Amino acid sequence: MTATVRIEDPADPRLADYTDLTDVELRRRREPAEGLFMAEGEKVIRRALEAGYPLRSMLLTDRWLDVMADVAEAADGPVYVASPELVEQVTGYHVHRGALASMQRKPLPDPAGLLAGARRVAILEAVNDHTNIGAIFRGAAALGMDAVLLSPDCADPLYRRSVKVAMGAVFSVPYARLAPWPRALETVREAGLTVLAMTPAEEAVPLHELPPADLERCAVMLGAEGPGLTRKALDAADRLVRIPMSHGVDSLNVGAAAAVAFYAVGYGHAAH
Amino acid sequence: MTATVRIEDPADPRLADYTDLTDVELRRRREPAEGLFMAEGEKVIRRALEAGYPLRSMLLTDRWLDVMADVAEAADGPVYVASPELVEQVTGYHVHRGALASMQRKPLPDPAGLLAGARRVAILEAVNDHTNIGAIFRGAAALGMDAVLLSPDCADPLYRRSVKVAMGAVFSVPYARLAPWPRALETVREAGLTVLAMTPAEEAVPLHELPPADLERCAVMLGAEGPGLTRKALDAADRLVRIPMSHGVDSLNVGAAAAVAFYAVGYGHAAH
Known part of the structure; x- marks a missing residue:
């Protein structure tokens, strides 16, 4: 199992993928350029993984650690855990579904x-x-x-x-x-x-x-x-x-x- | 033609139909009880009239007076004109489409x-x-x-x-x-x-x-x-x-x- 990493500082550079999620214009440019996208909520994260998208990292609030335990266990990337308040500070909004994953894009087919x-x-x-x-x-x-x-x-x-x-x-x-x-x-x-x-x-x-x-x-x-x-x-x-x-x-x-x-x-x- | 009536006071009781439009719970009760509903914007107002709903009154900002002139002329009810600021004070939101009508409901068919x-x-x-x-x-x-x-x-x-x-x-x-x-x-x-x-x-x-x-x-x-x-x-x-x-x-x-x-x-x- 990937060890979970507790994050206490909203400026922690390991959360760079998750910053400013409410800035549509910024994210619209950044995500394709950096080859990532955001999956939000248990269902969507599971579907992205089933579809074969590699996980760069996952960011969970404590409440969601149990629900996502099997995903965390199988994860290739790091699993970060933080308070809802810290997650809100980083992302810019209250993440109702308590689970975010930064996924790696795949090359588009011909x-x-x-x-x-x-x-x-x-x-x-x-x-x-x-x-x-x-x-x-x-x-x-x-x-x-x-x-x-x-x-x-x-x-x-x-x-x-x-x-x-x-x-x-x-x-x-x-x-x-x-x-x-x-x-x-x-x-x-x-x-x-x-x-x-x-x-x-x-x-x-x-x-x-x-x-x-x-x-x-x-x-x-x-x-x-x-x-x-x-x-x-x-x-x-x-x-x-x-x-x-x-x-x-x-x-x-x-x-x-x-x-x-x-x-x-x-x-x-x-x-x- | 129905003479237009300029309204300068947001508390004018003639605008009672148009108050608190953003309070969904209140309006959800009030509108059926009072037998009215709101039509917003030129297209919707025209369609409501074509469908035979009687007009109780209309509230226009100055910009929309020309566009709605034929509707105002044929209107059975009073046509109120006010500044966008006053309309916003009364309704609770910025009415982009500049034209509101209070329409009379019809009895529902069997x-x-x-x-x-x-x-x-x-x-x-x-x-x-x-x-x-x-x-x-x-x-x-x-x-x-x-x-x-x-x-x-x-x-x-x-x-x-x-x-x-x-x-x-x-x-x-x-x-x-x-x-x-x-x-x-x-x-x-x-x-x-x-x-x-x-x-x-x-x-x-x-x-x-x-x-x-x-x-x-x-x-x-x-x-x-x-x-x-x-x-x-x-x-x-x-x-x-x-x-x-x-x-x-x-x-x-x-x-x-x-x-x-x-x-x-x-x-x-x-x-x-």
């Missing part, structure tokens, strides 16, 4: 590799909101998408907020960056997938009227909440697709729209 | 009346979170549900937060309270609808494998995020139904789950 075996993938363009990225990953994992491909300006799926909203689902669906954008969409088409661009445009085909041939192997492409897909992304798609809308409503939020689209391409035509 | 002509309805049990109520209504409206029925302990769809999250969709789908709960589910069955209870339970039928007969006229019943439907609601259903899940994920958030279920019963079996 999109072509992910696409080779994939039947259904999600492609996100410029989704730069961590909550939305998390919600979309949760839907993609739950509804059986094989991979998620991100335009270069999408937010980080491993940012703390994304991971939390996704309930750890960001660990279970493989993802990659697709660059240059949108030229790299050619890679998707070359892999044999039909690129379906989700848009509210009238001329788009309703999701439930897609020809079955489009669904054999396909990529569902979604843009950011509000602006939606850019002109160049729409132009690069094989087909424009819309969710049927009633009662004068013009859209769903992007998490719900993604879930509906993932369900439809995965299961919507299966039964009859 | 469930049996709504059910008579309905092909697809949503039933919610104990969804007591305003954000979730709003998200579910947005999905229900967008995806063509004919009505929403609420157990007595559901949150108020006309509460400001619900309306905002629903983007006003709470005005476009008729809804009613279903009481006593769950006995009143009999009304739904007597109206000829199949009651489908959404649950993650293993023994439930996957949504995409439902027999078409279940979908001719049906009610999709959902519980609160977390606990889900109660035992007695599950027992009262005709069929247990689950969303197929992959990658070890156990659930979607309730807004996304609702949207997927509404899409599936509305469109999932339509094409082939």
